[in-house]
Each structure stands twice: as structure tokens, then as C-alpha cells.
Amino acid sequence: MSNEELDQLRQELDTLNLDILDLINKRAEIAHQIGQVKKKQGMNRFDPVRERAMLDTITDHNEGPFEHSTVEKLFKEIFKASLELQEDDHRKALLVSRKKKPEDTVVTVRGEEIGIGDPSFIMGPCAVESYEQVAKVAEAVKAQGLKLLRGGAFKPRSSPYDFQGLGLEGLKILKQVADEYDLGVVSEIVNPADIETAVDYIDVIQIGARNMQNFELLKAAGSVDKPVLLKRGLSATISEFVNAAEYIISRGNENIILCERGIRTYEKATRNTLDISAVPILKQETHLPVMVDVTHSTGRRDLLLPTAKAAIAVGADGVMAEVHPDPAVALSDAAQQMDIETFNQFMKELK
Ligand code: PEP
């Protein structure tokens, strides 16, 4: 073969390469359109039956020199790449993602801006027990110059025999105290049917770890004009957590605060394992503010301050912790709530 002939063949190959490139990209565009339709219809993107049929048609027409198995392998790669393309599109489409909205979402609650870089604090008792109990904590919270008060009225307890919270009565106490001290109220709602009533009493709807995938609750919280504090589920992956937030935002409510509160691992030294790396991951992947609940993640009073410091150092937008006037007699979470003096010291160290 002369050099000229070799050049000629190489040119043909170059042209064919570009033709193939053109064709696989055209194919990708069509696959993309199919992906859009499937997404709209809620269909699974991967369809093995359809893939098998396509491979059969291709090998039926294969006249070589490639073996059927080689042709299958090559096309399988093309299918896989198209599927990945569809999945990327899907990820890009998440409303909570930074790809969708590069700038930070700031959630404003009674003048407190959560997500502006300065840490916010949500402090208060685990559960509302009485007016006096909440008022004592509110006084201390106010004295620290903080704006947000937490307290559980509907308590999702592991045992049905444990204190379940005061319900609506608890919300009324919270509202009364919060109004007296000009604080914003954060309280957990466990039942979608309670949201309508609860919005008159609270400033932030908390969705607890045990309800992170209560999709009806997420949809209900997404349908009202009230900020939502969404806690990470006990065993939820970051992707599941982000998707739970997507349920809320997809209903029109963008005022969401994500809260890392520890996940269940084999470790017994702490109540849960604080997944501190979740904070920068969530900050990178979503535009939502991210807080860390140091009480439920550690379950240990001696770890509240160091983990709060870690949370702020790693970029959290705030910290949640529980404070009780007399933790020893608290009706829930007695082991990890701070008394007022410890709380004051905690705040001093963080400021
Ligand atoms: C709470 O914050 O009151 C609570 C019950 O926390 P979690 O849902 O994270 O367990």
C-alpha cells in the first residue's frame, strides 16, 4: 500500500468518526426528549425491556465483521451514556439545587435572617410543658439577643407511653410567650391536617426526623406561606433529604431550612452520629440554609458546645439546641437539655 492510499483511508476514517459522532449526538437528543416525556409521566428512565428489543433489532441487522457480542457491547455503552444524560437533566431540574438557583436562599423569620453567613440560633425546650417553663427559657433567649424560640407541642415519641406533648394547648402557650418576648416560634407539626390551624400560632413549621419522608406532610407544608425547618431522617441519605425538601419547594414554598440532626450508625457513644460533612455538601448542592441540631445529634450535654463550634466552622447557617429551666425534671430529653446557666455559657463561648 502506498503512502497515498494510507492517507486516503485515514481520511475516510476521520470522516466516518465525525459521522458517528454526529449520529450518537442526534441519538442523545432524542433520548433526552424521551427522558423529558418519561419524567412528566413519572415513568422510570431505565427500561430494560425496551433496551433488549433495541439490541435484538441491531444484532438482527449486523452483517459483521463485528461479532454480535461486540456490537451489543458498543451499543450498550451508548445506551448507558444516554441514560446518564437523562439522569443529569433530572438532577439539574431539582428546584432546591444550586444549578437551578446559584444564589443563597435567605429565610427571614420575624427579622432574623437565616442564611446570610452569620449563624442563627433556635433555642428552647424539647417540649412545651407549661407557661412558666417556656417563659423562663424565652427570657434567657431574649437576654442573649436571639430571636427564635423552639418548643415541641406535638412530640413524636418512640414509645406511645411517653409524654406526647400538649398539642394545640402547647402551641397557644408558645405563642403567648413568644408575643410577650417578641420572639419567633419554631414548632413541630406531625399531621398535615394540623398545619392550617398551626400557622396561626407558629412562625416556622418544623418537620421532624421521623417525618422526613411523610410525603403528605411535606406537600401540605409546601402549600402554605410559612417557613419550614426540615430535619434529616434518622437513616436518610443526603439525596433522600434533598428530595424531601424538593417535595416542599415543588408545591411553591421556597422558605426551607435544612437541619442536620445526626444519623443512625453503629456508634453508641452518642445518641446519633452527627454527619458534619453533610453541611458543606448540602451548602454546595442546594441554595437552602443549613442548620445543625446539636442536641439530638449528640444526645450529650458535654458535646453541645464542641459540635456547635464544628457546625459553625464548617459553614452551617445556624445551630439548634434544647434549653430547659430544670433539665432533670424535663418530660423529654432530660439527658441533653441545657439549663439556663449552661445555655448562657454556651452562647458566650460561641460569640
Ligand atoms: C425535636 O427537634 O424536637 C425533635 C424531635 O428532633 P428530631 O425530629 O430531629 O428527632
Ligand code: MN
Ligand atoms: Mn428533644
